[in-house]
Amino acid sequence: MLQFATHLYEMSICWHEKSATDAYRGPDPDDRPKFNVVIIYEDSAAGTRAKHFYDRVIRELVDEYDFSLELWNFQVLAVPEIGNSAAKAAAQADIVILSMHRKAQLTVQTRDWIERWSALITENKFALVALLDQPGMNRGTVASTLNYLRKVADRKGISFYTHTTFALSTN
DSSP states (O other): OHHHHHHHHHHHHSOOOOOGGGOOOOSOGGGSOEEEEEEEESSHHHHHHHHHHHHHHHTTTTTTSEEEEEEEEGGGGGSHHHHHHHHHHHHHOSEEEEEEOTTOOOOHHHHHHHHHHHHHOOOOOOEEEEEEESTTSOHHHHHHHHHHHHHHHHHHTOEEEEEEEOOOOOO
């Protein structure tokens, strides 16, 4: 699964369109392995950016895997019942995408949620992707946040990737 996660991440960076004639029909949908993705996002812009990232990444693999997606906002993670449900879902995911603004610092509630989630991880089968916007902004804050996330990933033996995207155009 780790090899797949690495391939998935690399594909997101080097994405290219395939023509309809290159389409692969893939195996029977019932035989496809399940692949669970959880997106944790700071606000609607970060959530939209993460969803576009997810859509771009799975486009080539949708015929090979049965994808499942759950999205959770930072704010709702502070509600105990919702936060616990999100932590359980993320602990079972193959990839967790944490989407935030580069200038943002993780709140105490979000860090608490990350600690609860990471405590539930029983297998090191998946990856954590930090999805950021605006390269080069507030290096101190983002360095601290990424260092924290890297330490969580290292402690749990999971792969950690960062990816920077620019804001989506509204035109």
